[in-house]
Amino acid sequence: MIRSRTLVLLVSAIFITILIGIPVASMEPAGEVNITASGEGVSQWGPSVAVDGDGNFHMVHYYNDGEDYEARYKKLAPDGMIVTNREGINPAIVGDGTIRWMEIATDQNGDAHIVLSMRLTSNDFYDIYYTKISSAGSVLVQAAPSEHEKCVRCWHHRADVGSHSEHPELCGRCIENVDGSGEQRRYA
Numbered sequence: 476m477i478r479s480r481t482l483v484l485l486v487s488a489i490f491i492t493i494l495i496g497i498p499v500a501s502m503e504p505a506g507e508v509n510i511t512a513s514g515e516g517v518s519q520w521g522p523s524v525a526v527d528g529d530g531n532f533h534m535v536h537y538y539n540d541g542e543d544y545e546a547r548y549k550k551l552a553p554d555g556m557i558v559t560n561r562e563g564i565n566p567a568i569v570g571d572g573t574i575r576w577m578e579i580a581t582d583q584n585g586d587a588h589i590v591l592s593m594r595l596t597s598n599d600f601y602d603i604y605y606t607k608i609s610s611a612g613s614v615l616v617q618a619a620p621s622e623h624e625k626c627v628r629c630w631h632h633r634a635d636v637g638s639h640s641e642h643p644e645l646c647g648r649c650i651e652n653v654d655g656s657g658e659q660r661r662y663a
């Protein structure tokens with residue numbers, strides 16, 4: 476009787492050890508996984524990450540090889556395979572411009588939305604740039620600040636702001652509305 480109880484305890488202990496051991500064993504590290512695999516003289520850092528509804532992993536990060544300084548985007552399928560790898564998703568940097576910060580988010584379609592703060596040269600101020608990359612990996616939208624001056628009246632960035640000496644801060648349309656006979660509206 477005592478021997479069989481000992482046997483039951485022994486078998487139970489072995490069984491419990493196996494049960495506890497299985498999840499512990501499966502949590503062993505699978506080895507080092509290097510997503511960017513930099514070569515000599517190349518630095519890649521500062522990732523921002525997001526995961527979409529299908530379990531795909533999206534990442535933007537800085538890349539610098541001494542000549543090119545840019546933002547790169549990668550998408551990994553749930554099995555860890557890189558399915559999209561896009562270089563230079565930022566507007567081209569001229570000379571000594573820099574990227575200071577970047578963030579990524581995904582939507583329900585699996586598209587990636589990226590914003591980054593950069594200045595094109597060291598003499599510029601920082602601006603926010605936006606890039607949208609489709610779930611298939613193509614760049615859908617790239618938005619950048621307008622090169623034109625902002626009209627103080629309508630807040631639109633227009634090429635003709637500053638071209639009128641009497642109203643240097645207004646666009647042509649607003650000057651017409653302020654000084655002229657008014658904008659010709661086809662529909663009241």
Ligand SMILES: [Zn+2]
Pocket residue numbers: 626627628629630631645646647648649650
């Ligand atoms: Zn205006």
